[in-house]
Amino acid sequence: MCEVINDFFDNTFNLHKGFFFTMWKLLISPGKVAHAYINGKRKSYSNPTRYMVIALAFQTFIDYWFKTTEVIKQDDYYSFSFLSEAMNTSMEIWNVKLAVEYILLTNLFNIIFFPFLLYLLFKPLKYNYTELLSTSFYFFPTILFIVMPMLFITKVLLNVYVTKEVIIVLFTAYLFWSYLSFFKTMKITQRLFRFFVVVVVFMFIRIVILPLVLSYLYLQTP
Template structure:
């Protein structure tokens, strides 16, 4: 028997290839096998999504530091958890547009008001949501750079901080997904009104993970946290300006959207 992945010769009783580690597949793909493979990959006891998320809460240094040091089997890898997070974010955006949007009073969203009133706010938020995945990716290097500058006691390089940032942002997104889904279905206005609070908690979680990964002493937090916040704030403003600029360049927004109504 030949391994389909690396062409190594296998014994007929092998379940995995000793050369590349790939699972030996003998049966055709069915709906049952696809379901089993999905749950085995993400929800089994040895390598679970839930374990990764839970350990990101209680000991994130083991998840991030473990992957950086070469640990590959205990937790989900950054690419896998990023893919799951984007999928869940897509579900939330779908619920937002299909079920919650018409129940939101945009005139009561104080942090996003424009001079044109609720209609301008609604249009800006609607168009911005279309670029949500792009914005999500931009936050990764921002958090990574802030951590690299403010929390780098272990001398991780920038790419290693990117790994930690992916784990941090995706974990927070998945942990809060249940709240987002329930709130969108029950009280969409509350979801929109608490968006800024969500961002505050996200930044606090980023600081917590960066601190746990770095093992800096507590006294140094008095200058490390403000430095981290300053970099994140600059990055957040820059991302917002870039998003609006793209919307103007693509014609999604126009100056008329900001002109006050008579």
């Protein structure tokens, strides 16, 4: 029985061959980890797909037992004067649903769509989509390892609700840190501008366009 369990964790999560080392390196030098994987130097680091699976499982476990994402329900989302009250309400409900009820699908959307924007904006560096996808398999899960323990500590232990603005700041701060270090061959001013455009477009699509489309398709009411 113990051998079966060991084989399961070995083949699925690869915990004892670099997972914690990979997570630590992704916190202090994320660009180096991503470049190592792309360049074929992979023995020291966990496979990005396995790393992502562990992160999503970790998030699911924390939220299932401690309902940490319920803090998101405490926030008000943005409204738009050119839309009806019913549409604004529906968009707010969809934003909460995407952040709480459909969080796994939302994370997968983020991980898959974000590198597509990077591919468009950073074409001069000649990275293909698959290479950029592997970076998001490393960087986005690391954000979960940062945010989920924080939500656990503040909600479960301190009974304090963290606003979505704090989560967004942590999210964007780590993305800037990781991708600016990854795209280090480009001038810093160009990196900052291009990545800023990527983040703005991504946030606009995630927070405005996606809930708006879902609201038109499936109007939600309280």
